Amino acid sequence: MNHKLKKIFGVILIILGVLGGAVPIVQGWLLILLGLALLESAYANKQIARIKKWMNQVWKKK
Numbered sequence: 001m002n003h004k005l006k007k008i009f010g011v012i013l014i015i016l017g018v019l020g021g022a023v024p025i026v027q028g029w030l031l032i033l034l035g036l037a038l039l040e041s042a043y044a045n046k047q048i049a050r051i052k053k054w055m056n057q058v059w060k061k062k
Helices: 003-020 028-039 042-061
Strands: none
Touching: 003 028, 028 042
């Protein structure tokens, strides 16, 4: 996939994820993660690692 197209699609997914956070039907967090994964930047990778760490902590508490 073209690099510019991946960036555009990643940003669109993040925007939809933020908007989807207000709508109970749409899984906003999932769209945000997919958008960050498509961006493939150092910032995005750092945020994905932070979210994975947080999710592991949440699952261990149950």
